[in-house]
Amino acid sequence: MAIFTLLLSKYYNLDTKIHENYSIFKMNNLCIWLCLIFLFSAFSVSSTTNILTNTVDGDNLFKLIGKSKTDPLVRDFLNKLGEKDKSLSSNSIWTYPNNGMRIGFYKGDIIDKIMLYDNSYSVNETKFVAYSSKLPKHLSWRDTKSSTIIRLGKPSKYNSNYMEYDNLPVEVVFYYHGSRPKSRLRGVLLRFKNCISGDCQNGEGIYVERDGSRYEGEWKDGKRHGKGQLIYKNGVTKKGFWEAGNYKGQDFFASNGLYDLLGKHKSSEEVKSASNRQKDGYQQIRLAYDHFQYIFNNNKLRFYFNDYGVLYKVAVNKSGFGEVSHPLTEKVTPYSDQNYVAYIMGSPYKKYQYRTGSTWLYKDKQFDLRIRFDKNKIMDGIDVTVNGEDVLISAEQGSCKTGDCQNGFGELISESGRYLGKFKNAKFDGQGTMYYASGGYYKGSFSAGMREGRGTYIWSDNSKYIGNWKNNQKNGVGSMHYQNKSRYEGQWYQDQRHGRGSMYYPNGEHYIGDWSYNSQTGKGTLYKNNGEQQKGIWVNGRLKAAF
Known part of the structure; x- marks a missing residue:
């Protein structure tokens, strides 16, 4: 500003002597205007730079977490930071000692965390300057443990020299110089928040991966465990049961879709899950022609596997009617008699009569249904079999x-x-x-x-x-x-x-x-x-x- 004033005074002095030496005035006037333009431009650039530097700081830093390098907001932010320290950086960590900052990338692309430092931090004898822009939640390096709690409330995790808050848009960890309540802030870590709702350790919670996939369901020891659904970024949804983080198959019994198992191999996760979820276990019996049968000890179900090891028939006893269903039998109750079955389903295409009862055969597009009746003509069970012309095999897979x-x-x-x-x-x-x-x-x-x-x-x-x-x-x-x-x-x-x-x-x-x-x-x-x-x-x- 002093230079600007000096130039103006020089301009006025020259102006009073305009008639004495016009040529000198003209040359000096041109120089003065060039200087004024240069200073104004420098002032404008400097002002603009300061304004742009502050466009992403404080709580706005939250918006960077989880975004790719190609995102316009991230590109603008990285450009303003300037050149990173290559000796202290890698594909996954970019270091900016002159900005008091380090940035961590997930798979070298997505911003996973941002660390802000005061002037006490150094790496390999390279000392960091203090991060000078606004800190999140309007904190400053002068804040202590006590003032942080007063401003933000009780932390989700508390340690001798750090406090963690998971009730913010991202996970935020505040580090302090000591363990005393008046210890001052020395670092702030912002990191991607996976568990966005509920309890993702032991309970029910919603967990979001950095690639955009999302799990909603039950947890145990920090792993997916129990009933839940995994929704991928492209919208595909996988529903079912997990065990120690591993997908174990769909909940066919709860969804009344047991017959979706037909055509699956006995070693498939779906059949294993459906079998293991039955109470009291089951017995595996080898039948003629190398077929197998699972007889469940709860006396509700039987699975039949062909020589390929593929489930081709499901037999449901009366006690299991409440757990499974089929479109052709959804209106039939466990105690329906033959007259009611004929009224609901029409006449069977074939009947078999035995000393202990009878069997009626029905067909739909995909399955053969055998409805079993006892000697009193009351429904006793249902067998569903893959149609003979549609025998499913997995040998080519x-x-x-x-x-x-x-x-x-x-x-x-x-x-x-x-x-x-x-x-x-x-x-x-x-x-x-x-x-x-x-x-x-x-x-x-x-x-x-x-x-x-x-x-x-x-x-x-x-x-x-x-x-x-x-x-x-x-x-x-x-x-x-x-x-x-x-x-x-x-x-x-x-x-x-x-x-x-x-x-x-x-x-x-x-x-x-x-x-x-x-x-x-x-x-x-x-x-x-x-x-x-x-x-x-x-x-x-x-x-x-x-x-």
Whole structure:
């Protein structure tokens, strides 16, 4: 300002002598104006710089946490800080000793934390100047522990030389020179706040990751544990149960979506979670043809797995009706009789009558439903099975070990077993051999991933089928050698003895005649081992009319 005044006085002095020496005045006047313009410009730039420096300080620093380097606000802030100290900086930490600041980046891009220092801090003998702009919450380096508590209230965490507050837009930690209440502030740490609501240690809380994903649910020991949902940045949501931070699958029982498990492998997280969440555990039993059954000890459910290890049937007893549902049975109660079921669901496409009750069969687009009734015609249970023509397998979902597993000859390893043979469009197609993880193997023809055509299947119990297949099922003409030494030769339909066939029993007897869905039904003759013949009309394995 003194220089500015001096120049003005010089201007007026020259002005009084304008007539004495006009040329000198003209030259000096030009110089004076140039000086005035330069000083005004310098003053303007200096003023503007001070204003811009203060655009992001104090509580405004909160806005930087969680933002990328490409964000306009961050770019502007970093430009104002100037050159970082390269000797004290890395990809994840940028250091500014002349600004009393260090900035931490998550994955080298997102601002994860900002540390502000007073003039007592140094790194590798490089001394920091005090951060001179406004501190958050209108604090200053003169504030003490006591004054901080008076201004901000009780901290969420308190230690001898620092206090932490988690009730602000970001987590803020105030560091002090000592442990006494009058110890002065020496540093302020602002860091990304993950837990934005509730208790993310032991309770229920909302936790936000730096990449934008968000978990809402239960916690234990600081890890996702219990029921919750994880919402990704792109909007995809994963609901279910977690254990020690690991996703364990959906809550099929609580959501009444148990049948969504059909088609899943028994080693999948969904099936494991659904099985383990049943009270009292379960028993695993090997059935014929290397199928498996889970019998739950609460007497509510049974899971059935095929030779691929895929869940193909869920059986629900009356006591489990309240925990599962299906669109076709949502209006049917556990104690509905046959008349009410027929009224609600219509007539079944097939009925089976037994001494202990009966079974009605229904179909929808995806499932086969078998409704079981007791001898009093009251509902006793429901079985839901994947349709025969839609048998779900996961054998192709594996890794190609050798060869061409797209269109050629290759070897593929999956959770269902090992396949060696021809591929077409990444599916088993042509001649090949499938060694199932359950124990047996099939050698023969495949089509679109399924057993189709002529082939031989030998199960782990040494039972064997040689014949025709369709959609993974015995279909056409073939012979079946059973574990108990009996043998069937004849026609098959959807894995069942159906049509004309002969059955040879271990005791020497044999039946030749008609079959319907695994039972002797129609014209046939039973040849007994004593030479006697029972010839006539058979129904469900019993001779009804002899001739």
